[in-house]
Amino acid sequence: MEKSIDEINRRIRDGSARVVTADEMPDIVSELGEEGALQEVDVVTTGTFGAMCSSGAFLNFGHAEPPIKMERIWLNDVEAYGGIAAVDTYIGATNKSVTRMESYGGAHVIEDFISGKSIELRAQSSGSDCYPRRSITTELRLEDLNQAIMVNPRNAYQRYDAAVNTSEDTLYTYMGTLLPHNANVTFSGAGTLNPICNDPNLRLIGSGVPILLGGAQGMVIGEGTQHSSAGSFATLMTTADMTEMNTDFLRAAIMYRYGPTLYLGVGIPLPVLDIETVRRTAVRDSDIMISIKDFGVPSRSRPVIGQVSYADLKSGTIELNNEEITTSSLSSFRRAKMVANTLKRWIEEGQMTLCLPTRFIDTSKQAKPMRETRKVVLVQEIMQRKVVTIKEGQEITEAARKLLKGETNHLPVLNEQGRLTGVITTFDIAKAVARPERKVKVQDIMTRNVITTQADEPIDIAAQKLEHHRISALPVVDAQNQCIAILHASDLGKLFKPGGGRP
Amino acid sequence: MKLLVRLIHDSKPIIAQVVKDTGVLINVDRARSDAHEGEEALVDVPDEACIQVSDRMRSLGAEVRILEEGIRHDEEECVDCGACISICPKKVFSFDKDWKLQVETKKCILCGRCIISCPHSALSLSY
Ligand code: SF4
Ligand code: SF4
Numbered sequence: 001m002e003k004s005i006d007e008i009n010r011r012i013r014d015g016s017a018r019v020v021t022a023d024e025m026p027d028i029v030s031e032l033g034e035e036g037a038l039q040e041v042d043v044v045t046t047g048t049f050g051a052m053c054s055s056g057a058f059l060n061f062g063h064a065e066p067p068i069k070m071e072r073i074w075l076n077d078v079e080a081y082g083g084i085a086a087v088d089t090y091i092g093a094t095n096k097s098v099t100r101m102e103s104y105g106g107a108h109v110i111e112d113f114i115s116g117k118s119i120e121l122r123a124q125s126s127g128s129d130c131y132p133r134r135s136i137t138t139e140l141r142l143e144d145l146n147q148a149i150m151v152n153p154r155n156a157y158q159r160y161d162a163a164v165n166t167s168e169d170t171l172y173t174y175m176g177t178l179l180p181h182n183a184n185v186t187f188s189g190a191g192t193l194n195p196i197c198n199d200p201n202l203r204l205i206g207s208g209v210p211i212l213l214g215g216a217q218g219m220v221i222g223e224g225t226q227h228s229s230a231g232s233f234a235t236l237m238t239t240a241d242m243t244e245m246n247t248d249f250l251r252a253a254i255m256y257r258y259g260p261t262l263y264l265g266v267g268i269p270l271p272v273l274d275i276e277t278v279r280r281t282a283v284r285d286s287d288i289m290i291s292i293k294d295f296g297v298p299s300r301s302r303p304v305i306g307q308v309s310y311a312d313l314k315s316g317t318i319e320l321n322n323e324e325i326t327t328s329s330l331s332s333f334r335r336a337k338m339v340a341n342t343l344k345r346w347i348e349e350g351q352m353t354l355c356l357p358t359r360f361i362d363t364s365k366q367a368k369p370m371r372e373t374r375k376v377v378l379v380q381e382i383m384q385r386k387v388v389t390i391k392e393g394q395e396i397t398e399a400a401r402k403l404l405k406g407e408t409n410h411l412p413v414l415n416e417q418g419r420l421t422g423v424i425t426t427f428d429i430a431k432a433v434a435r436p437e438r439k440v441k442v443q444d445i446m447t448r449n450v451i452t453t454q455a456d457e458p459i460d461i462a463a464q465k466l467e468h469h470r471i472s473a474l475p476v477v478d479a480q481n482q483c484i485a486i487l488h489a490s491d492l493g494k495l496f497k498p499g500g501g502r503p
Numbered sequence: 504m505k506l507l508v509r510l511i512h513d514s515k516p517i518i519a520q521v522v523k524d525t526g527v528l529i530n531v532d533r534a535r536s537d538a539h540e541g542e543e544a545l546v547d548v549p550d551e552a553c554i555q556v557s558d559r560m561r562s563l564g565a566e567v568r569i570l571e572e573g574i575r576h577d578e579e580e581c582v583d584c585g586a587c588i589s590i591c592p593k594k595v596f597s598f599d600k601d602w603k604l605q606v607e608t609k610k611c612i613l614c615g616r617c618i619i620s621c622p623h624s625a626l627s628l629s630y
Contacts, residue, residue, distance in 0.1 A: 184589035253622035328589035
């Protein structure tokens with residue numbers, strides 16, 4: 001048996017369509033069998049609610065008097081794109097406010113617009129004969145705009161890798177807070193409710209298909225950026241009218257030390273046309289496997305350290321190397337279910353009918369890494385090879401003398417074999433002098449847990465270490481842990497000399 | 504009720520002293536000692552003995568603040584993601600069967616770790 005999309009739409013219109021949410025489907029199929037389920041169910045609704053960084057909206061403000069062609073634009077101090085004349089802009093979710101960097105961003109502008117707040121628009125222009133005005137400041141509400149159309153380049157990822165951290169430090173990432181030594185694992189995605197997991201071959205999801213986006217009725221534009229169907233990481237580009245959205249399905253968020261992002265509800269109704277649709281929508285959490293990646297390694301290719309299913313992750317703990325680890329979801333399953341339920345209600349009430357894609361999305365596509373034509377700057381290019389060191393057994397006074405003489409306030413400490421065992425700073429010496437409890441040797445007061453770098457490490461990774469640990473120098477060590485140089489935070493400035501640019 | 508107890512100068516272990524004087528059981532949730540800022544302890548006492556205990560502590564030279572119960576959870580801001588669950592050392596957070604976040608504030612020791620881990624600024628300390 002097969003059903004046509006027209007037949008399903010006819011049932012939606014006369015109110016007789018049977019609509020279920022994707023998490024209910026596996027049990028229905030077990031109970032009725034595939035043929036039975038096909039006969040019984042007309043539409044399966046899906047949903048997801050989580051951080052979707054690659055989101056934003058096109059806004060049109062209307063013309064001012066005298067008119068301006070806006071070239072630089074800020075909304076509540078968050079910069080918006082100024083390259084699409086004259087009073088159009090695109091506000092991206094992850095842009096940070098120039099005045100409230102850590103607590104406000106593009107996502108907040110979008111949420112504030114939707115919840116009816118007024119937003120300050122500031123814009124500048126170089127002026128022209130047709131657009132003489134040079135600057136403007138005004139307060140705007142969503143209802144004052146001509147258009148506010150959300151267009152999200154990359155939404156509704158099919159899956160996300162789960163994250164752990166084998167390193168010794170807490171990491172703050174787009175996958176949330178990762179505790180050291182694998183003390184927690186974070187993941188994202190709605191599993192059994194995820195739209196693409198219920199249509200992995202993209203037979204039903206494609207251009208023109210209706211969706212719920214942020215609470216509004218919208219549609220799929222087509223493939224999303226970074227779409228990588230071949231690797232089971234398909235994405236979608238989506239759109240909907242921002243004026244119809246609400247904060248049940250759209251929330252600004254801040255990932256600590258990562259920045260702003262937008263939590264969005266996205267759901268897609270799937271018409272149950274044939275047995276293939278039934279099979280695919282019967283997917284359970286336990287069928288969807290994802291990799292656990294080690295975020296302790298700051299590289300594009302983070303090592304995979306295990307495979308788990310969404311069922312494992314949602315149980316609250318997983319086992320990794322014989323240890324039990326607590327899991328944290330970053331997306332909300334409860335809200336994902338609200339998305340699927342809302343779609344279900346819309347369709348039951350005849351407010352939304354379905355259609356098939358007007359263009360299909362390529363399922364053979366695989367995203368490529370970036371082609372880089374300039375080589376990455378390494379630590380060895382700016383490190384200082386002349387490094388003053390001290391031995392563990394030497395007196396503090398000697399350390400103080402060296403610190404005073406040299407232009408550094410970091411002394412790497414070496415053992416008898418010349419290996420790095422600690423570091424001593426002017427602060428350590430000051431502390432020792434303030435509390436002289438018979439601590440006279442360098443080894444009594446040095447910091448033993450030294451953060452180091454290597455000569456062939458990319459400079460940006462070393463810079464991140466300095467910033468993360470709030471320190472001002474890194475000893476550079478070789479494979480034998482011999483201290484061969486030192487990298488000072490102040491040396492990083494060499495890379496950004498005015499007019500020079502980066503080598 | 505939670506009390507935040509601070510001792511500015513070196514002094515005797517006043518908690519033991521207060522237990523002895525008042526006969527009230529005091530549970531130490533966490534304690535910290537710092538050469539510059541003195542000692543600080545977060546203690547849990549039965550509600551009815553709160554005034555008695557804090558008065559006695561003050562008379563022994565401690566600075567005492569009565570805290571509201573545990574972490575403050577803003578249900579309006581919370582989206583029930585669960586990012587906080589694996590961060591909390593005391594298992595204050597969990598999901599109910601409908602994936603709604605449950606907060607057992609009684610267990611909270613006010614360590615503050617969950618606050619920055621909540622993407623929606625739904626968690627705060629009330630003191
Ligand atoms: S403050 Fe600490 S103990 Fe309290 S809920 Fe947060 S993480 Fe848990
Ligand atoms: S991390 Fe914040 S938003 Fe998420 S469940 Fe916990 S309190 Fe709610």
